[in-house]
Amino acid sequence: MDLLLNNFWELTITGLAYGAIYALIALGYTLVYGVLRLINFAHSEVFMYGGFAAVWVLTAIGATKATGLGTAGFLVVAFATAMAMSALVALVLEFVAYRPLRKRNSPPLIALISAIGASYTLSEAMGLRDKPFKWFGKDQDLVRYVGRPREASPFPLNIEVKRLFYVFDYHVSNIDLIVLGAAIIMMIGLDQFVSRSRLGRGIRAVAQDPESAALMGVNRDRVIRLTFVLGGAMAGAAAVMYLLKVGQIRYNSGFILGVKAFTAAVLGGIGNLRGALLGGFILGVAENYGQAVFGGEWKDVVAFTLLVVILLFRPTGLLGESLGKARA
């Protein structure tokens, strides 16, 4: 308990930084759920591929150490690649695993099975990435990218931790600032896109009533593709933030993070964008407090207990489920 009181602001800020990562991944779950009523179980793999893309590109351009503007440049490259890769994987996922099911009007549980299959396939493909290169004898040339595929790949860019300013008694670091700043920019951007743009209106229309939306001239398939791309891009951004905070990524890193992010989405009310953000931040902070009070090994127990308790009192999450109805 003392630990919590003495480090209250540190725990809050680092909790918010983790919460931002959860929230960005949760956006992907919530967008897809809002439009398709489908738990996109493979979203965690979308996140993981973005992280690997960032690691590879930074390795390829030799970004190891940089200062000032150089760091900023490398970070922009990392974010751009990760977001592009994740969006691409999400798009392929939709095309291969979900579209054929939609065409056949399969029951929702079957989509979950397809998603589980896709999740296995994607994560195992990453865990076996050295195999195809071995057949061509190229794995030694590419050992920096495909060597030891079951081990964690470190983030090559080494950013020196600088303490910038105080929030009460916590000295905020540049990494906290980058993570929180980037996350907030993405979130505001997405929120505005969905609530103001023409395409965003299409998303809300399909979420509210797919048939009427189709009758009003909304191209449902295009809207679905768009939600996968948007959710994927957010997951890619989250992957770079995860790399900044944690420093490495593995072929199975996505799973537990995906479960947490989905928890965050449900906590806030699945299908509701602002709910996902709120849920993510609350989860991140609550986990950190719980960790301080009960000890680090109980962190995940606190997260899931919080979820169960909140669902008991508010069965549709904190803000309710409504991508369509709210202006959000």
Added chain:
Amino acid sequence: MNAVRNFLHGVGDRFRALPRWAKIVLAIAAAVFVYLLPIINPPLITTTDSDFGAVLFLCALYALVAIGLNIVIGYAGLLDLGYIGFFAIGAFTVGILGSAHGNIPLLLCIPIAMAVTLFSGIVLGAPTLRVRGDYLAIVTLGFGEIVRLVLVNADGLTGGSRGISNIPTPPSLDLFGVPHLVWDGFVAKVDLSNQTRFIQFSVTDSIPYYWLALTLVFIVLFLDWRMQNSRVGRAWEATREDEDAAELMGVPTFRFKLLAFATGAAIGGLSGALFATKQQFINPDNFTILYSVLFVAMVVVGGQGNRWGVILAAALLTWAPEKFRFLSDARFLLFGLVLMALAIFRPQGLLPPRRSVRAKRADEETEVLEEGAAHV
């Protein structure tokens, strides 16, 4: 695909059309064959890279799990992603009472384990079953993970990540030895040097455990059949198809959902106990969420609501990765691809329940009629 479906239904119809005595004879013959599988070691089916008896035990164990989860998902329509939690509670109850903190014989541990999981099913179900659909999925997923983390962290009780060893075995009666068959191509020979003692439970021979698991499968299957054909089974079906309508017709849906959840939990606990006594050593790593996902996959792939379908799927999904062990690392990649392919090409599962086949046909007919009317 249609050909396969028609073939399977053809076999089913043919079987139903047989006279009663022939049905009984065939069923007994099939049961005897299944019991003798690890003795016969049929070529093509036998796993060459891992102990066939052990693989069959796992098949029977997961069949038991699938029957239990089928009650929850298939009959009552509750998506439970935390089934491994009950499995783990069952296993650890046996471990704690039989080895870590007590010396209770196994045959007493198993009913206690079932009672404990039944109780934990009610404790989890009572608050959470008011939550519907996908929310239930995530709450149960959270529960499964909480159970695992508590097992890891409460090391005073569970031994933490070191786990529990020396779990008691069932009592043995050494009556006689059963020699195995060996196959040279398609010619069978009796191998007298390799015998299974009837019925000696030991670390070295998994076959007696397979027989035990199979016996439990048959018992649970019988109870499952009686339950589904009773008032309870009809209440579950009504709740699954339309909860509001069922409630209006006077079905206390919440109570029946809780019953399904608790029954499923108890069967999960029974399987966990069986797993513990076979392994003799358990630690929390045996009970990760991935197993919950695998269990759900078994039920859905088999055809939710059809007990033979889920047994078939459980056996296939357990056997195939062992049979194709030579693919080593790529097994799970292929597993994922197969799940996707099944979802796309056979969305109703390998053996969909007959009732749903009929319901679907009726739905299609109504649709055709409605479309016709719309075109006039």
